[in-house]
Amino acid sequence: MDNQVKQAYEAAKALYAQHGIDTDEVLNKLAEIKVSVHCWQGDDVKGFLNKDGELTGGISVTGQYPGAATTPAELRNDLEQAFALIPGKHKVNLHAIYTDTDEQVELDQIEPKHYENWVKWAKEQGLGLDFNPTCFSHEKSSDGFTLSHPDPEIRKFWIDHCKASRRIGAYFGEQLGQTCVTNVWVPDGFKDNPVDRLTPRKRLKESLDEVFGEPLNPEHNLDAVESKLFGLGSEAYVVGSHEFYMGYGLQNDTLICLDAGHFHPTEVISNKLSSLSLFTSGILLHVSRPMRWDSDHVVIMDDELLEIARELVRHDLLATTHIGLDFFDASINRVAAWVVGTRNTIKALLRAMLEPVDALKQAELEGDYTLRLALTEEFKSYPFGAIWDYYCAQQGVPVREKWITDIKTYEQDVLLQRDKSLV
Numbered sequence: 001m002d003n004q005v006k007q008a009y010e011a012a013k014a015l016y017a018q019h020g021i022d023t024d025e026v027l028n029k030l031a032e033i034k035v036s037v038h039c040w041q042g043d044d045v046k047g048f049l050n051k052d053g054e055l056t057g058g059i060s061v062t063g064q065y066p067g068a069a070t071t072p073a074e075l076r077n078d079l080e081q082a083f084a085l086i087p088g089k090h091k092v093n094l095h096a097i098y099t100d101t102d103e104q105v106e107l108d109q110i111e112p113k114h115y116e117n118w119v120k121w122a123k124e125q126g127l128g129l130d131f132n133p134t135c136f137s138h139e140k141s142s143d144g145f146t147l148s149h150p151d152p153e154i155r156k157f158w159i160d161h162c163k164a165s166r167r168i169g170a171y172f173g174e175q176l177g178q179t180c181v182t183n184v185w186v187p188d189g190f191k192d193n194p195v196d197r198l199t200p201r202k203r204l205k206e207s208l209d210e211v212f213g214e215p216l217n218p219e220h221n222l223d224a225v226e227s228k229l230f231g232l233g234s235e236a237y238v239v240g241s242h243e244f245y246m247g248y249g250l251q252n253d254t255l256i257c258l259d260a261g262h263f264h265p266t267e268v269i270s271n272k273l274s275s276l277s278l279f280t281s282g283i284l285l286h287v288s289r290p291m292r293w294d295s296d297h298v299v300i301m302d303d304e305l306l307e308i309a310r311e312l313v314r315h316d317l318l319a320t321t322h323i324g325l326d327f328f329d330a331s332i333n334r335v336a337a338w339v340v341g342t343r344n345t346i347k348a349l350l351r352a353m354l355e356p357v358d359a360l361k362q363a364e365l366e367g368d369y370t371l372r373l374a375l376t377e378e379f380k381s382y383p384f385g386a387i388w389d390y391y392c393a394q395q396g397v398p399v400r401e402k403w404i405t406d407i408k409t410y411e412q413d414v415l416l417q418r419d420k421s422l423v
């Protein structure tokens with residue numbers, strides 16, 4: 001390890017120790033946290049099942065940066081490059097459209113064999129896998145409805161797809177020895193004001209009951225449900241609102257997924273974690289960055305990211321919270337997007353773990369809000385960067401911005417060659 005990194009670490013360690021914070025212990029704990037890195041940043045949510053089809057469901061990817069992955073092998077290669085620059089061992093979050101097969105399979109017919117190469121690869125890489133049914137970008141979702149569709153045949157198609165997805169999730173969990181979280185998100189909603197807000201929600205509830213009807217081993221698969229306030233083309237009404245899924249998840253003991261971009265523009269998910277934690281057995285996060293709307297920007301070290309991390313650390317929620325990422329930006333190098341977003345998420349957790357939580361809670365309890373404010377503010381400039389650098393070096397990944405060189409080389413050698421081969 002670089003001597004400067006080591007020396008800076010020792011100096012920072014002594015400072016934190018004065019507040020009873022054992023940085024070695026913190027880094028051991030940090031190394032246990034898995035972030036679920038979403039595969040769909042690598043190819044602009046196209047997938048491989050119908051890769052020339054349109055992205056629908058009220059989500060959108062903008063930008064034309066060269067080098068998007070066009071095959072499962074390319075996507076895995078890109079993920080490997082990203083993981084080589086991210087400290088720790090993590091998970092990959094797959095959508096159902098990311099099949100790796102020559103078969104032309106329909107979404108309601110997918111089976112574990114269509115993802116076998118992913119499982120093999122995850123085993124080799126020591127990664128876990130999470131899963132999502134893909135209830136969009138399909139002719140049967142073209143009018144904006146899936147599990148709540150008024151037509152029972154279309155509804156059945158999506159129910160069967162979600163059932164098949166859960167079985168695949170359970171297969172991943174069993175094969176990899178790590179629980180797979182299978183997250184259901186559907187885009188269903190209306191562009192303009194509906195007359196009947198209730199009936200689609202009744203249908204969604206009944207569909208979900210069918211989807212989750214088959215008992216699966218919770219050590220292999222955990223179900224999650226993801227709400228949304230609005231999407232492009234469903235501005236007036238989304239069937240699966242927060243209240244809907246909060247009720248559903250609490251009643252049926254599924255994980256509730258909070259996506260940082262799925263609420264009112266000034267509403268934050270950090271403030272929801274403590275409340276939900278009192279009533280749920282677990283939470284799934286889609287860490288994202290909305291900008292004015294659910295724009296899925298790459299996660300940066302902003303106040304909300306830090307606040308999410310603080311809530312998880314201060315209230316001991318890390319063991320029951322599944323941390324997933326959800327952003328897609330095609331205006332920058334896609335591998336770099338993963339690296340920036342994932343490194344920031346881990347770094348925010350580290351920052352939160354390096355705060356004097358007990359002292360701050362005590363100050364609050366005693367009504368010493370001056371101390372609470374002063375200490376919080378002083379800790380913002382404590383040398384967490386030196387601890388982060390040491391962690392990266394310890395984990396064998398580049399320290400500070402050195403990873404950008406690797407990305408540039410990969411871009412030249414791999415990503416830009418892809419586009420040439422298309423010409």
Ligand SMILES: C[C@H](O)[C@H](O)[C@@H](O)C(=O)CO
Nearest residue numbers: 040059132185259286326
């Ligand atoms: C592709 C994802 O499933 C999707 O982003 C979903 O999680 C979401 O957040 C939709 O807005």
Ligand SMILES: [Mn+2]
Nearest residue numbers: 226259286326
């Ligand atoms: Mn999401």
